[in-house]
Amino acid sequence: MKRLLFFIVLLMAVSLSRAQSNESFAREIANYKHQDSLHFPPKNAILFVGSSSFRKWTDVQDYFPDFTVINRGFGGSQLQNVIFYANKIIYPYHPKQILIYCGDNDFAYDKTVSAETVFNRFKTLFFQIRKHLPKANIGFLAIKYSPSRERLWSKMKRTNQLAQNFLANQRNAEFIDITKGMFDKNGKVITSIYQNDMLHLNPAGYKIWQSDILPYLLK
Incomplete structure (x- = not known):
């Protein structure tokens, strides 16, 4: 009986933690x-x-002036948060294409999480989008190798590999590798494209992303 009570309390604590995690983005x-x-926003964006x-x-539209862009990124989010809020910030817009950048926070906030777990979170999001928006193109941007999170690079690389292999076998979907241009010819990360926190990009970094993303955008 005590053991059963322990597991009930544990499950309640996990559920509460998840609820608080999602609630933190409510505003x-x-x-x-x-x-x-x-x-x-218009449909088919x-x-x-x-x-x-x-x-x-914030000025992503300026980087892609020939396209109608909706930006619904929310800071600090993990893949499960995007899944939770998909009914509010994905499905209602009926976009023709959805570009996803998420996953590095999954590793940063939980040191025990594996690459396979993060990949499975992405797959859950992917198939939920497929269910609600079967005709939408889905692009997953590779998790970037930020200098401040170098300790997590091996997990991120594994997740990127899993996502790339998975998407290669999916219709109307792409893996968009934005990481190659973020390293110099010697394989060293280009720190000048990051803000002072060595995590978020500055305009030079987004310029690299622009060139990598543009060939995949649907007219």
Whole structure:
């Protein structure tokens, strides 16, 4: 009986932790919904969704002037948070293409999480999008190798490999490797494309992403 009670309490604690994790983004998501109420984005746009690397790309539309872009990145998010809020910031827009950047926070916030676990979170999001938006193109941006998170690079590389192999066998989906141009010819990370935190990109970094993403965008 005591053992059963322990597991019940443990499950409740895990559920509470997840709820608090999602709740921490509630204000940011509410702000997006407020924007929608004032001016709802057009259908068949290109949706950028994920963590702060997208959220901080506030002028992303300027990088892709020939496309209609919706940016719904929210800072600090993990893949499970994107899954949780998909019914608010993905499905309602009926985009023709969805670009996802997320996953590095999954590793940063949980030292025990494996590459396989993060990959499976992505697959869950992928198939949920497929269910709700079967015609939408889905692009997954490789998890970048930020200098401040070098200790996590091996897990990130493994996740990228798993995602690339998976997407190679999926219809209407792509793996977009934005990492190659972020290293110099000697294989050293280019630190000048990062902000002072050595985690988030500056305009030079986003310029690299622009050139890597542009060939995949749907007209």
